[in-house]
Amino acid sequence: MPELPEVEVVRRSLDNHITGLVIDKVRVLNRNLRFKIPKNFSKLLINQKIMSIRRKGKYLIIKLQNKKLIVIHLGMTGKIIIKYIKSNSTHLTSFYYDNKLLKKHNHFFIRLNKTVDLIYNDIRKFGFIKILGFSRFDFTKYFSSLGPEPLSKAFNKSYLSSKCKQSKKKIKNFLMDQKYVSGLGNIYVNEILFYSSINPRKLSNKLSGDQINKIVFSTKKILKKAIQLGGSSIRDFNTVSGKEGSFQEKFRVYDRVKKSCFKRKCKGTIKKIYISNRSTFFCPKCQNN
Numbered sequence: 001m002p003e004l005p006e007v008e009v010v011r012r013s014l015d016n017h018i019t020g021l022v023i024d025k026v027r028v029l030n031r032n033l034r035f036k037i038p039k040n041f042s043k044l045l046i047n048q049k050i051m052s053i054r055r056k057g058k059y060l061i062i063k064l065q066n067k068k069l070i071v072i073h074l075g076m077t078g079k080i081i082i083k084y085i086k087s088n089s090t091h092l093t094s095f096y097y098d099n100k101l102l103k104k105h106n107h108f109f110i111r112l113n114k115t116v117d118l119i120y121n122d123i124r125k126f127g128f129i130k131i132l133g134f135s136r137f138d139f140t141k142y143f144s145s146l147g148p149e150p151l152s153k154a155f156n157k158s159y160l161s162s163k164c165k166q167s168k169k170k171i172k173n174f175l176m177d178q179k180y181v182s183g184l185g186n187i188y189v190n191e192i193l194f195y196s197s198i199n200p201r202k203l204s205n206k207l208s209g210d211q212i213n214k215i216v217f218s219t220k221k222i223l224k225k226a227i228q229l230g231g232s233s234i235r236d237f238n239t240v241s242g243k244e245g246s247f248q249e250k251f252r253v254y255d256r257v258k259k260s261c262f263k264r265k266c267k268g269t270i271k272k273i274y275i276s277n278r279s280t281f282f283c284p285k286c287q288n289n
């Protein structure tokens, strides 16, 4: 499932490819994503220039000249492909990449400047696209339930400490809850707790000040690094039927069950458990507190 780093890399890639271009054609092949694509979808988009591309948590927000916003959420398996019609070259904007992108999972096309297609592909169809009016009211209302961006100054020790004190949730569930911090999902929360040497089952209100500090520090560090790596590996994704990105190899605990802990001097073995039905990887030796 795409998390903040991947969505940010998609945003940067889209920004490179389509900002400033004008939409001249929209083709919907399947309206039935997580939310139905409205019938007037293409009417709202045609002849509109792409002004900017932003991100909030795991949402991509494309601002149009008519002040409408296209909001895209990639759900579990959503991918955005940029295709240059003349040269027939394709660019996958995502960095997790394990399946061939079958055409039958392409759900809509947006053609820009008569030369570039933005294609949305989604196997499981949990992603969605919505058009919002750009008024402060709309925008705030739509995103009001989201917590601060983890890379912003608002996500700091005093913020996290005050929220954790009020919560009896396991810290893993707490960090995955978008209302406390936006953009984190299962993979990165596993990684963050590993770096912070904190047991994923630890209750949020039992964390020490030092542990809170570690979470804030490693969250920022891991996300920044992932964006950087994703951004660099993405250049290799110039084909839609190519190789897997090297990004997955960088995980230190996720998907490493029964393997040796990467931490120097720790001779632990990574264990897999389930917390709220989500696979959780941790080292019982160095994440014992």
Ligand SMILES: [Zn+2]
Pocket: 261, 262, 263, 266, 267, 268, 269, 283, 284, 285, 286, 287
């Ligand atoms: Zn360990």
